[in-house]
Amino acid sequence: MKAIVKPAPELKGTINALSSKNYTTRYMLVGALAEGTSTLYYPAHSEDSDAMRRCIRDLGAIVEEDDEKMTITGFGRHPKPVPELNVGNAGAVLRFLMSVAAFCPELTFVNTYPESLGKRPHNDLIDALKQMNVRIDHNGGKLPITIYGGQPKGGKIKVSGNVSSQFLSSLLFMTPLLEEDSEIEVLHDLKSKIIVGQTLEVLEQAGIRIEADDDLMRYRIPGRQRYQAQEYKIQGDYPGSAAILAAAAVTSSDVAVHRLEENSRQGERAVVDVLRAMGVPLTHRDGIVHVRGTGLLKAGEFDGDHFTDAVLAMVAASVFAEGTSRFYNVENLRYKECDRITDFVTELNKAGASVEERQSEIIVHGKPEGVEGGVEIDAHYDHRVIMALTVVGLRSKQGLVIRDAHHVAKSYPHYFEHLLSLGANIELQD
Template sequence: MHKPDILQDPIFVAPSSLLPAQPEVPSSKYYTLRYILAAVLAPGESRIILPALSDDSDALFRGCRALGAELRWEDEQQHVLLIRGIGRPHATGPVTINVGNAGAVLRLLLGLGAMLPDVTFVTDHPQSLGKRPNRELLEALTQLGVMCESTGSEGFLPITLHGGAIHGGKVTISGARSSQYLSSLLFLAPLLPDGLEITVVDGLKSQPLVRATLEVLQEAGIQVDYAENLLSFRIAPGQQYQPREYTIPGDYPAAAALLAAYAVSNDPSSTLRLSRLRPGDEVGEALLQAFRAMGADLRVDGEQVTLRGGRRLQGFSLDGDPVIDCIPVLVAAACFAEGESVISNIESLHYKESDRINDLCTELRKAGCSVEPQEDAIIIQGQPQGVEGGVTVDGHNDHRVLMALAIVGLRSRSGLILTGAEHIAKSYPHFFEELQRCGADIHPVAPQQ
């Protein structure tokens, strides 16, 4: 994957007015992962049209090849990915998979890796993904007869699985910290000789992403019987993934960053038009409702979303769990709204690439924002007049935090210097380039002599 030249460290985000623009939204990270796994598990050839291209995608491609699949590009522009699937994972000897900093890739591959006799998952981001817990998923795989070796009591990387003879049956999984554990079991279940019955305990976070998993499984020819509350599932044995052609929609969390940048603009001529945003997407609908709640000038026409700046935003209250990956940029937008905003039910943000509650609030406070981190919420006192800026803030190796800080930099009086800008490539390598094309003044900071 080619990385833009702007991804030098550090960069300066100057106060800027944004121009009318129609930037290209990257493809959905959620659906790229799920459709590619469905294609890998189907015997025969599948086509993935417009997969997301990012560091996470590179980690996914490495993992799928390690499971035995063949992946190749149909075109030089990398718009169509051809996958010759494997039916079920196989390997002739021990396998090592470097999952980079891709948490969702790790968790979903852990389930499929349980079918191999000896697989080790490692990361070259020990201070980020290396600190994210996997205990609950490893406990579930242990229930199914897999021998799991990990680092520490919370199941940190590196992780080695000794599986291969896994049969299925009944399993219990906690949904308190991440829905990715459940999605991992759901992708594994159809391959098991005895099928799988899954009981979810401790509640379930990020339910829209579980429904995205169920949607993809159904498209791939897999039948899952489940309770409406998503706390119990039954997957019958003897099912097979079917080769398909899948088209990846646009990515709503990436769109959220662009929408937030325009929402906080004081210029009514700043108009943003985004396309390829699938109507009815559960995350997307909740995100658009959040922008409406803060008073943004928003219009939706099919797959096109238009937002015009220049509106005085209002404080709002939000249950953040349905839009968990959009929270940092929504917090950034709330920093410029009139009055108080409360974004709650977001405890799982502590376990992302960074601590997206405490780390984000630390950096926003440096910039002059009034934010109060809590265990399960962030409270924001808006400053419609803008914030001072004029400082260096750190992205904490986290693409979502970088997006939020860039938005604040655009509305600051003195700009912000961002360190760790290269980590934007985890999901949206061209984010800063797109902002530049929208009129933002963003450039590398010259090294001091």
């Protein structure tokens, strides 16, 4: 599908933020690992959450849902032995379930997105699982991956946090179910510590005890624990909402986004402060972010590791800021659905922006007058790239055509629908 994005003179209206993808997938997993029936209110509907639904069902969970809630009757530490799982293009789902697969005798994760997830490395988690008496066949750390488990062992485990925090989160979900106590040491650096905080929050709500050092680099996990069946209410999603807020910031706007909790542990909550630092007129109270955009922004310097999944949306806003903006500590963006530094910077420059890259930085020379546009650009099969490029198209002089725009459904199926409801002029072509 192509998205033909036309310049938007103004955006006005109110929307509800979609439910958090990160929390939905985590609550679904702890529901599957519990013995009993858990209830999730307002679960996200996206390709990632659909992948988790499909896979936990395949592994033996009973999943039922209506318009408001989902119930999950879990399989505990005894997933049904199945020969293979298809996670689609959902990297977090793959990584979380690789550890769960250690309880299965033999399970292959197939490669259905060779140009996206199929290119992403998982060596750090593979190395950690091998320390736990799990044999693994793999393609240079990439899919397809076959896990020969059945008898995973606890003890002292080392895992690198250099590439992704998802490897650590995967182990934190699985190790409480082992017979032995475990101690996990994170090697090198740990990316996206705030997202690890979300994992720990969900585990605590599910009745799991984990002792973590203050710097989140070492963990002590008692074995022989059981997940408790619980009720969970899923909050609004900051990463997806970041693109809506960025679109409001770069246009003449009066846009309110509801269901964004002020005290959320989502790191991407920082986008409210980033936009404020850029001079965007907004308020945030009672779970509502209200932007009255003027299109006038100023540049700044931001540590992107605090809001990883919203960096691209904030970069898109900074394309139109007065001055030079710098987003640093973002190397982990290179290991997502695409290389979100090189690939994204390439497309921005095609659209007429002036953007440079470093190994772990994106540097934007703002153009308050706008960018030319008038070109067709490549989304690289990446939902975050699609959303961010749309923001640029709305403020371009000639608009943009974004290829493969249907991949936005990975996290935000209603993204274009929401923008259209606010007055954007976007045509979708199959």
